[in-house]
Every structure is written in structure tokens, then in C-alpha cells.
Amino acid sequence: MQDDNPFEILPGDHGRGMVLLGDHATNRVPPAYGKLGLPDYAFARHIAYDIGVEGLTRRLSALLDVPAVLSRFSRLLIDPNRGEDDPTLIMKISDGAIIPGNHPITDAEWQHRLETYHRPYHRAVSQTIDTVAAQSGRAPLILSMHSYTPAWRDVPRPWHAAVLWDTDDRAAVPLLERLRAPGDLLVGDNEPYDGALRGDTLYRHCMVTGMPHALLEVRQDLIGDDSGIEAWAQRLAPIFEHINADASLHQYHIFPSRTGPYPA
Numbered sequence: 456m457q458d459d460n461p462f463e464i465l466p467g468d469h470g471r472g473m474v475l476l477g478d479h480a481t482n483r484v485p486p487a488y489g490k491l492g493l494p495d496y497a498f499a500r501h502i503a504y505d506i507g508v509e510g511l512t513r514r515l516s517a518l519l520d521v522p523a524v525l526s527r528f529s530r531l532l533i534d535p536n537r538g539e540d541d542p543t544l545i546m547k548i549s550d551g552a553i554i555p556g557n558h559p560i561t562d563a564e565w566q567h568r569l570e571t572y573h574r575p576y577h578r579a580v581s582q583t584i585d586t587v588a589a590q591s592g593r594a595p596l597i598l599s600m601h602s603y604t605p606a607w608r609d610v611p612r613p614w615h616a617a618v619l620w621d622t623d624d625r626a627a628v629p630l631l632e633r634l635r636a637p638g639d640l641l642v643g644d645n646e647p648y649d650g651a652l653r654g655d656t657l658y659r660h661c662m663v664t665g666m667p668h669a670l671l672e673v674r675q676d677l678i679g680d681d682s683g684i685e686a687w688a689q690r691l692a693p694i695f696e697h698i699n700a701d702a703s704l705h706q707y708h709i710f711p712s713r714t715g716p717y718p719a
């Protein structure tokens with residue numbers, strides 16, 4: 456049976472007050488799109504998905520007994536971590552070359568991908584957060600899992616992991632502190648990217664609503680196989696558990712975004 460569900464919800468105890476997200480968990484493109492005109496190797500690379508994130512999120516969900524929402528379509532089809540009005544929502548170019556399946560694209564096809572993949576994923580995220588909020592009786596902690604390449608344009612990235620955030624520091628600061636505490640990791644604070652991105656997943660589901668959150672990036676070579684995933688899951692689970700145990704964090708508090716005023 457062909458399963459075209461644009462998301463997967465991993466089970467967990469909704470009463471624990473935590474939700475994990477994997478926006479870029481998969482390199483899957485529905486069969487009707489073929490390879491979007493790209494060579495096979497494009498789908499083994501970061502441009503198609505966040506390597507290691509699916510496995511890491513599954514292990515963390517199991518270890519912590521918390522639900523997680525994973526996307527089931529490649530960011531090459533439509534990027535779940537971009538707002539609907541972001542011009543990079545459907546990428547035209549990859550590695551300096553046009554993506555034939557994405558450009559040119561009709562308005563109808565743009566709408567179709569929004570309605571068939573992007574919006575159902577975000578509805579699943581909203582519904583999962585709402586269920587956890589209702590069953591835990593508090594504002595859930597949302598942790599979004601990503602990975603990044605060890606180098607960008609031939610410049611090596613020294614950080615093992617990075618915490619990205621806008622202005623809500625409730626989860627980001629303790630996450631940074633706990634990751635840095637053992638002294639064996641170089642952890643980026645809004646490096647190599649800035650976590651303030653208008654319309655992205657955490658903006659929509661956390662900044663606007665006042666939900667405590669952070670985005671964690673792990674360098675993809677560290678979680679590229681099962682043993683790396685297991686090591687990172689074992690490292691992260693107690694840190695997530697510790698942050699989640701802080702009752703003062705589980706409150707709705709809307710922080711002003713560095714990207715400007717919220718939409719009315």
C-alpha cells in the first residue's frame with residue numbers, strides 16, 4: 456500500500472508536556488514527482504533533508520516517552536520550515552543549478568504542494584501541541600531537531616551542535632549551558648545560522664503563541680550512523696528531561712520577535 460501521508464506522529468505520553476519536531480526528517484519525494492529532475496545523489500545530501508534527524512528524533516521520542524511530529528516529504532518538494540510567503544518555500548536552485556521539477560512552476564502546482572504537504576504537516580504540529588497542552592495542563596516545551604553540513608562553501612564549521620533561537624531564552628539558555636557543561640563540545644549560539652526567521656516552524660507554533668522552545672542543530676557527520684545517533688540520543692535525553700522538569704518554563708509568554716511586530 457502506498458502511504459502518502461505528509462507527516463508521521465510518533466507516540467508518547469502527552470502528559471509529559473514536551474513535543475519534538477523533525478521538519479527535515481526525510482528525503483522522500485512522492486513518486487509522481489520522480490526525482491524533480493535531479494540526479495540521485497542530490498537526495499543523499501543536505502539539500503534534500505537533515506541527515507540523521509529522523510533516527511535521532513525517533514530515539515529521543517522513545518527514550519523520553521514524548522510525542523514527535525516528523526515531516527514525510529523532502530524540503531526539495533516544499534520546505535516545511537519556511538513561511539507560506541517565503542520566496543524560498545519551493546527552491547528554484549540547488550547547487551547553482553535550476554531544479555527542473557520546481558522551476559518553472561505554475562501557481563496551481565505551488566498551491567497544490569502547500570495544500571497537500573506543507574499545511575497538513577503544520578496542522579499535525581498544531582494538533583499535537585494542542586493535545587499535549589490539554590493533557591499536561593501547561594504550555595508544552597517544543598524542541599525542533601535539525602542537522603547541518605560540516606562545511607559550507609569549503610569553510611569548515613567547528614561547532615558540534617548549535618542552539619538557534621529568536622528572543623525566547625527559556626529553553627535556549629539552559630540547553631546551551633547543559634550542552635557546554637561537560638566541556639567536550641563546541642556549541643554555537645545562533646551560529647552558523649540565526650534562529651530568528653519570520654514565518655518558520657518555531658515562529659508560527661511558538662513565538663506567536665508564547666510556547667517555550669528551542670531549535671537544536673547537530674552536525675550531520677556526528678549523527679550519520681546508528682552509533683552516532685545512539686550516542687547523541689543518550690547525551691540529549693537527560694538534558695531535555697532536565698529542561699522539561701522546570702515548571703516555571705511551562706507557561707505561555709509571548710516574547711517580541713527580532714523579525715518585527717507580529718501580524719495582527
Ligand SMILES: [Zn+2]
Pocket residue numbers: 478479505536600601602
Ligand atoms: Zn533542517
